[in-house]
Amino acid sequence: MEERAAVSALDGLMERNCSLIQEIEQDLARLTLALDQTDTEPDTMSFFSYPEQEDMETADRVIDLLNQTDPSSVSLDEAKAEQIISLTNNMLLLICSQTPMIKKLIKSYSSEVCLDPETAHPKLIISPQGDSATYTDTWQQLPDLPGRFDTTLNVISLQGFSFGRHYWEIDVTGKTYWELGVTYPNIPRKGTTEDCWLGRGPESWCVEFFDGEYTAWHGGVPHQLPFTKRFCRIGVLCSFPAGLVMFLEADKMTPLFAFCTGTFSDCLYLAVCPGHDHNGNNAKPIVICNPSSANRDL
Template sequence: MVLLSLEMLLKHQQHLQRQRHAIAYRMKKLAAKQVELTKKTNAVKEKISKKYEDMKRVLDEDLRITLTHLDTEHAATTKFVEERIEDCYHLTQELDQELSNSGSDFTHLMGGIKISNYVFFLHLPQNAVTEKRISETLKLTDPDLIQMDDFKSEQLLSLTINLLLFIRSQVPVTKKLLQSYAADVVLDADTAHPKLIISPKGNSATYTDTWQDVPETPSRFDTTLNVISQQGFSEGRNYWEVEVKGKTYWELGLTHPSIPRKGREEDSWLGRGKESWCVEHFNGDYTAWHGGVQHELPLLAGKQFTRIGVYCSFPGGLVCFLGADTMTPLHCFCAGTFTNTLHQALCPGHENEGTNWNPLKICDVSRSAPIL
């Protein structure tokens, strides 16, 4: 009997040892995966950084070429003006000399002839400078005849403005990409808590103190102010935005359809169970939730956003939240692999002492204003 017990104990120890080796090997594989993920992320960051450097070089070179053209034209025009100034200067020198000579002649003549002969002096011809040359010089040096090619300059400026507008329409590139994953989100009124008013189009949820006369269904939340989307998704990538302007309390995120709908358990709150992920805003503070674990976001305290974006990648197992106004990252969860269909979910919150009556509105992502 003792030998049997020892044999069983030995087998148990061997089993535990094998399990330990398996767990240790798994830890080694996970560490290798971590290194692989870091390398891949750094490689992508490096490639993107190089492309931005290339764009900067292209823009810097184009700026250099454009300014050089303007400088070349300006130099030619300036040189022409300087030459005309020089012409006028030389002419004034000659006139000064002529005036000086004329003054000497006048003094000499006045000393050697009678006043009666003064008329003869007035009709003496000019020896060095003629009226014709003065007239031609004044004509050729008229400032109004020297013009810049303003039309070409305006065209250059216009093309530069158009380039800037195009770049602004394409950045942030993250927003441009996420817009391509835009989802049509329609809220399911049959899941909404009775104190929520869902718009006829299913694109907004508003809290009311009045308990709505709505059918009692198994899918309806009865203790939390939640509502989820009609359609779920189980592949690809999905992005949606919610307008939170003027609100002091809200929650929004994603959930599996298995989230509890009834009773007083906190699991029915968004992010409190393993079925859902959310970001919560309350009186200026932001918190991310999943599986009942609270993630404080102190760096966001006091910040106000007009829109909140939620991005989900089934291939990457990611749920990411961001301030869509400026594409500011709020928090990102990695689920590894999603086990079921996901639905968009939101909670507009209670009235919060009269400060939170505004609805949560689903946004048309394709009409998002460009970030300047």
């Protein structure tokens, strides 16, 4: 009953908000028109006084709504506060109980990929199975192919995907520096341009771990993530129907960050960067966990 009452109250508040937003939009439209019709700088308060009665009521409603939604104005007695805390804890327990189901659903989108050695930077060693990349301080004598990264320590998957939903898990155990994500095939691969780095251009999306900090990147825009724990497995979920790229902590399926692009304009490839040695602390490989091994964990 309390839940129904709360939902009903929220529905009423949403209706009031929508109505208020419409009124504010009308007021803004009238203000814009007034600004277009005058050559002098308008007095801001004059807008709220013409017509005085109607607009003052609108302003009062805005102030009243802000006051109602101010968290500092909420007052609860001890019993009600305990009920809300208990309800919150129960909701968290419910969400946690659904983790196995969520994990099974997401892992059902697992797609097998292998890394393309012809795209790998010469200081990356790609395993024969194509499931891992390891940094080496030795520049390998490899053919300078058009698709090979020659400055950034990147390698992309041999397989590309253009529809459906796909999920990959990457093992980053013991690493202090790595980048992983998805990219269009036209990501720049030569020279020192910043767009060659994952997430720095419009062609790729990634999460980076460096010096104990997580950062999500796309289009050169960094998003600092509020995590400090060194995760062992990172999940990458790509949904073409939703236009979504999501990064998760794979064990508990904790979302790290999601990019909502709307529509993808090309095929997507998994991309990884195991990072340099990072003061001798980053020798471990970055490993793609294939679907068969992921299913054994269910």
